[in-house]
Amino acid sequence: MRKRIIALITVAVITVLVLVILSYLVMPKYMKGIIEGSFTSEYYEDTAPHEVLFIGDCELYENVSTVELYRQYGISSYTRGNSQQLVWHSYYMLEDALRYETPKVVVFNVFSLKYNEPRSETYNRMALDGMRWSRTKVDAINASMTADENFIEYVFPFLRFHSRWQELKKTDFEYMFHRDPVSINGYYLRADVRPLTELPDPKTLTDPALGSNAMGYLQRMTDLCKEKGITLILVKSPITYPHWYPEWDEQVRSFADANGLTYINCLNNIDEIGIDWSHDTYDGGEHLNIYGAEKFADYLGGYLVSNCDLTDYRNVPEVASIWAEKETMYDDVLQQQLAELEEYGELMSYGKNAIE
Amino acid sequence: MDEIIAILKELHPDVDYETNTSLVDDRIIDSFDIISIVAEIDDRLDVQIPAEEIIPENFNSAKALADLVARLEDED
Amino acid sequence: MLFVSYEFIAFTIILFVLYYLLPKKWQWPLLLIASYAFYWFASPYYLIFIGTTTVTAFIAGYLMEKAQDKTDLAIKNAKADGTYSTDLKKSLKAKAKASKWKILLVSMIFNLGILAVTKYTNFVITNINKFLAEGSALKAVDLIIPMGISFYTFQTVGYLIDTYRGTVKAEKNIFKLALFVSFFPQLVQGPISRYGDLSKTLYSEHSFSEKGFTSGLIRILWGYFKKVVIADRIITAVTSLIGDTDLYQGAFVMIAMFFYAFELYCDFTGGIDITIGIAQCLGITVKENFDLPYFSKNIKEYWNRWHITMGSWFTDYIFYPLSVDKNMLKLSKWSREHLGKFWGKRLTVYISAFIVWLATGVWHGAAWNFIVWGLMNFAVIMISQEFEPLYEKFHKKFGFKNKAWYGVFEILRTIFLMSLIRMFDCYRDVPMTFKMVGTMFTKFNVKIFSDGSLLHLGISGADYIVLAAGLVIILCVSIYKYRSKKDIRETLYENPWIWYGAMAFLLIVTLLFGAYGHGYDATQFIYNQF
Numbered sequence: 001m002r003k004r005i006i007a008l009i010t011v012a013v014i015t016v017l018v019l020v021i022l023s024y025l026v027m028p029k030y031m032k033g034i035i036e037g038s039f040t041s042e043y044y045e046d047t048a049p050h051e052v053l054f055i056g057d058c059e060l061y062e063n064v065s066t067v068e069l070y071r072q073y074g075i076s077s078y079t080r081g082n083s084q085q086l087v088w089h090s091y092y093m094l095e096d097a098l099r100y101e102t103p104k105v106v107v108f109n110v111f112s113l114k115y116n117e118p119r120s121e122t123y124n125r126m127a128l129d130g131m132r133w134s135r136t137k138v139d140a141i142n143a144s145m146t147a148d149e150n151f152i153e154y155v156f157p158f159l160r161f162h163s164r165w166q167e168l169k170k171t172d173f174e175y176m177f178h179r180d181p182v183s184i185n186g187y188y189l190r191a192d193v194r195p196l197t198e199l200p201d202p203k204t205l206t207d208p209a210l211g212s213n214a215m216g217y218l219q220r221m222t223d224l225c226k227e228k229g230i231t232l233i234l235v236k237s238p239i240t241y242p243h244w245y246p247e248w249d250e251q252v253r254s255f256a257d258a259n260g261l262t263y264i265n266c267l268n269n270i271d272e273i274g275i276d277w278s279h280d281t282y283d284g285g286e287h288l289n290i291y292g293a294e295k296f297a298d299y300l301g302g303y304l305v306s307n308c309d310l311t312d313y314r315n316v317p318e319v320a321s322i323w324a325e326k327e328t329m330y331d332d333v334l335q336q337q338l339a340e341l342e343e344y345g346e347l348m349s350y351g352k353n354a355i356e
Numbered sequence: 357m358d359e360i361i362a363i364l365k366e367l368h369p370d371v372d373y374e375t376n377t378s379l380v381d382d383r384i385i386d387s388f389d390i391i392s393i394v395a396e397i398d399d400r401l402d403v404q405i406p407a408e409e410i411i412p413e414n415f416n417s418a419k420a421l422a423d424l425v426a427r428l429e430d431e432d
Numbered sequence: 433m434l435f436v437s438y439e440f441i442a443f444t445i446i447l448f449v450l451y452y453l454l455p456k457k458w459q460w461p462l463l464l465i466a467s468y469a470f471y472w473f474a475s476p477y478y479l480i481f482i483g484t485t486t487v488t489a490f491i492a493g494y495l496m497e498k499a500q501d502k503t504d505l506a507i508k509n510a511k512a513d514g515t516y517s518t519d520l521k522k523s524l525k526a527k528a529k530a531s532k533w534k535i536l537l538v539s540m541i542f543n544l545g546i547l548a549v550t551k552y553t554n555f556v557i558t559n560i561n562k563f564l565a566e567g568s569a570l571k572a573v574d575l576i577i578p579m580g581i582s583f584y585t586f587q588t589v590g591y592l593i594d595t596y597r598g599t600v601k602a603e604k605n606i607f608k609l610a611l612f613v614s615f616f617p618q619l620v621q622g623p624i625s626r627y628g629d630l631s632k633t634l635y636s637e638h639s640f641s642e643k644g645f646t647s648g649l650i651r652i653l654w655g656y657f658k659k660v661v662i663a664d665r666i667i668t669a670v671t672s673l674i675g676d677t678d679l680y681q682g683a684f685v686m687i688a689m690f691f692y693a694f695e696l697y698c699d700f701t702g703g704i705d706i707t708i709g710i711a712q713c714l715g716i717t718v719k720e721n722f723d724l725p726y727f728s729k730n731i732k733e734y735w736n737r738w739h740i741t742m743g744s745w746f747t748d749y750i751f752y753p754l755s756v757d758k759n760m761l762k763l764s765k766w767s768r769e770h771l772g773k774f775w776g777k778r779l780t781v782y783i784s785a786f787i788v789w790l791a792t793g794v795w796h797g798a799a800w801n802f803i804v805w806g807l808m809n810f811a812v813i814m815i816s817q818e819f820e821p822l823y824e825k826f827h828k829k830f831g832f833k834n835k836a837w838y839g840v841f842e843i844l845r846t847i848f849l850m851s852l853i854r855m856f857d858c859y860r861d862v863p864m865t866f867k868m869v870g871t872m873f874t875k876f877n878v879k880i881f882s883d884g885s886l887l888h889l890g891i892s893g894a895d896y897i898v899l900a901a902g903l904v905i906i907l908c909v910s911i912y913k914y915r916s917k918k919d920i921r922e923t924l925y926e927n928p929w930i931w932y933g934a935m936a937f938l939l940i941v942t943l944l945f946g947a948y949g950h951g952y953d954a955t956q957f958i959y960n961q962f
Contacts, residue, residue, distance in 0.1 A: 001642075003928055004642065004928040004931075006928075007928035007929045007931070007932050008928070008932050010932075011929070011932035011933055011935070011936050012932075012936075014936065015936040015939060015940060018936075018940055019940065019943065022940075022944060121950055148950065149950060150438055150949075150950070152438050153949060153950055158943065159438075159943070159948075159949050160949050160950050162943060162944050162945075162946070162949065163947070163949065165894075165944055165945070166892060166894045166895075383733065383736060386732060386736070387747050387751060387752075388781055388785075388817065390752070391751075391752070391755035391756065391780070391781060391784070392777070392781070394755065394756050394761075395755075395756075395761060395764045395765075395780070398756075398761050398765075399764075399765060399768075404756070404758070404761070405756060406597075406756065407597075407748070407752040407753040407756055408597035408598070408599055410748070410752045410756070
C-alpha cells in the first residue's frame, strides 16, 4: 500500500508539472504580429507613477503617444488599452489599475459605447488573460463572456488553448516563461503611412439609443472615479471611420452634462489638432501612425496641463530616469521601423507581415 | 438425455456434447439454434420450454438441457 | 449536461466525494437525487415522463407480485387443509398468470405508448402526408422527446416482463425502482440494464477501494480518450464527406465508410466506458455492452458483441417469446409437415428474426433509413446463415478455416459489411445511400489518396497522426484482450507506477489532443438520439 501511495503522489506531481509546462507552451504569446494580447499584463511591469490613465480601445492605444506627452508636458501616463476593448472591459481595467495606484485623471474613449453586448471570444481573451487574478478579474470575465464561453477556461487557459499544439511557433518556445515589452506605456507605435483615400458612406442608424448595459458601465466608471476623487474625461478620438453618429454624440454629451464630466469630441477639432490624413494614418484612416499620435498627444496634453493640476515629471529625477529608458525604446522602435520602411517599403516585423 | 443429444447433434455434428458445458458462452449454439432446439423438444418430447427458461444456464450443456426438460415435465 | 462538458465532470466529482463521505446508508438515495438532478438540468419537463414511467411500473410490479403471492398462499393453504391436487395447482397458477398478464399488458402498452407517441408521431404524420401527396394535410406536432427515453423505457419494460415471469421479485421501494429507471450514467445512451443484474450492486453499501475506484477512473479516462481525441476529431472529416454528395464520391465514400465505422466505435464504446467507469467508481457493476465487436467473424457474431444489452433485450423479450409461442410452434409443426424440409425448418425463424430486426431498426429512430438498415441486417444474417453449409464444404476442401490469415479475412469482411450497411445511418436517406455506395464501384478516383484531397476534409496532417496513433493504442489494448481474454487493467494494476502512469498518460493526452473547449462544438454522443 505504501508503495502505491508513493507512486500515486509522484505521478500526480509529475502530471501537474507537465500540465503546467504545457499550459505555458500553448498559451498565445502575442509577441509578434498580433501583439495587442500582451498589453494587459505589461501594465504591471511599469514602475513609474501615472497621473493620467487612458482607458479604451485602439482609438487610444494607437492614437496617443505616451512618450510625446512626457516630452512635451512632463506627463507620466499609461494607456490601458486593448483591441476591441468594450465598456465593461474598460471599467474593469480601471478597477484593476486602482488596486495599484490612483491617478489624477482618467481619460476614456467613448467609441465602444456603441456595443452593448459581448462580441468576440478572441478579443475577450486578449484583454482578460493578462489580468492578474483578483475579484476584479472574476467580475470582468463574468461580464465579458460570450454565450459559448466557459469561466473555467479562464481559470485553466490550457483547456482553451490546448488545440494550439498544432500551430506552435518559434515564439511559443522562446517566450514560454517571459515576455518582451511590446508597447511604450501602452502606446502601440506604428511609423508606416497609408493615406486616407475614400470612406464608405455611413449606414443609416436603425436604433440610435446607446445600450443600457454599456451606459450602465459608463455610470459605474463615473461613480468609481468620483468615489476615488479622480477626474474622468470622456473623449472621442479624432477618427472618422468607423462612423461616430451625432445621435450617439448627443447622448454622451447629455450624460457628461448630467454627471458634471468633460466630454471632448475630437472629431470637431481635427483641424485644430492638425491631422493630415495623407500622412498621419497607417491604414487609410482607421488608426493614426506615430505622426498623428504625437499631434493628438500634443493636443490632449495641452488640455490636460491647463485644466488638471499635473506634476511635471521631467523635474522628478527618479521618474525621469524611468522615462529616459522609455524614450530610448521609443526612438529605437521608430528607427527600426523607418529602416524597415526604407528597405522593404512596408513594415516586416510589425503588423500583419509579422504574423507567424 | 439421448434424445436431446440427438437433437443437438443434428445442429452441430462435430461438438462433444457429453463434456462441453459452455455451449452458449462459447457461442457454439446461437439464438437460431436455440429456437430450433425448443421446437424439436416440443415436437419430439412434447415439452414446452417457456421463454423465461431460455437463459444461458439452461442451454450451456446437454445435461443442463436435460435437467430443464425433466423439471418442466415434472411440473406438468 | 453532456458527458463532454465541464459541468458533467464537476457534477461527477462532487458526487464521488459525497458518496464516500456520507454515511453508507445514504449512498443509494444520493444516487437517486443525483440522477434526478441530472435529468432536471437537462429539462425539468423530462421528470414528468420518467416519473410517470416509474410510478406505473411500480404499481404494475406490485400488483403482479400480489397476484402471485395470493396464488402461492392458496396453494400453501390447500396443502395444509388437504384439498391440494396437481389440477388445483395448475388452475390456480393459470389464473395467476392470466391476471398478471393483464397487468403486464396494460403497463407495457402504456409505457411503450409514451415512447411511441413522443418518438414516432411526426414520422407517421410525415408519411401520411406523403401518402396523401399533400405536404400539410396533417400538421407536425411539437413534442418533446425526453432524453434517453428509449433506454429507460426498455429497461422498465424489461423489469415488468421479468416480474411477470417471476425471474425477479417486484421492487417494494418505489425510490429504489426510481433509481433503477433513472440511474444517470446510463440514462443518456445505455447500456440497457436488467433489474436482476443492476439491483445486485445498485442499492448495497459500498466502501471505498483503491482498486475499484482507480479502475473506474482509468475506464472513464479511456472513454474520454476515445470520445474526445478520436471520435470528435474524425467527425469533422465524416461531416464534410457525407455533407457534399456531389464532390465526395467513389473512393471518398469508402473513406467515409471506414471513418464513420471508427468514429461510431469510439463514440459509442467511449461513452459506455464512461458510464461503466462511473458506475465502477461507485462500486456498482453495470453489464458490459461491447465485447470487441470489430473482432467478429460474421454479422451474427457481431451482433452478439456490439450493443450487447440491446441485442439481448430484443432476443430475450421479443425473439424468444415469439419463437416459442404456442401458435408459432404450431406454425412450425405445420410448416414442417407441409412445406418440405427446407421451409419447414426456416419459416418461423425467418418470421421472428424479421420482426426483431424491424423493431431494432424502428427503435434506432423514426426514419426509413433506420428501418432499411434493420432489414439489411436481417437480410445479411439470413443469407450468411443459408451460406453456412456452402462455407463448410469450401473449408473441408481447402482447409482454410483454422488458418490465422483466414480469421483476419473473416474479421475484415465483417467490418466491411457492417460499415457498408451502416451507410444508411450515415447518409440518412435511402436512395442517396444506394447512389453513393454505387459510386464506390463505378468511380475509380484512387488518386485522392496521393493528391492531398484527404487534407481538405477539415482535419490536418497532424490530426491524421493523432488518429493513427489512437488507432494503434486501441488496437493494442483490444488485441491484448482478444488474446489473453483478460482486461488489460488487471495486468496494469499489479505495478503501481505503470497503473498511475497509464492514468496520467491518458489524462494528459486527452487534455492536450482532445477536440473540446472553445472552438469545438460540444458534440452529442451519436447514441443519445436513439
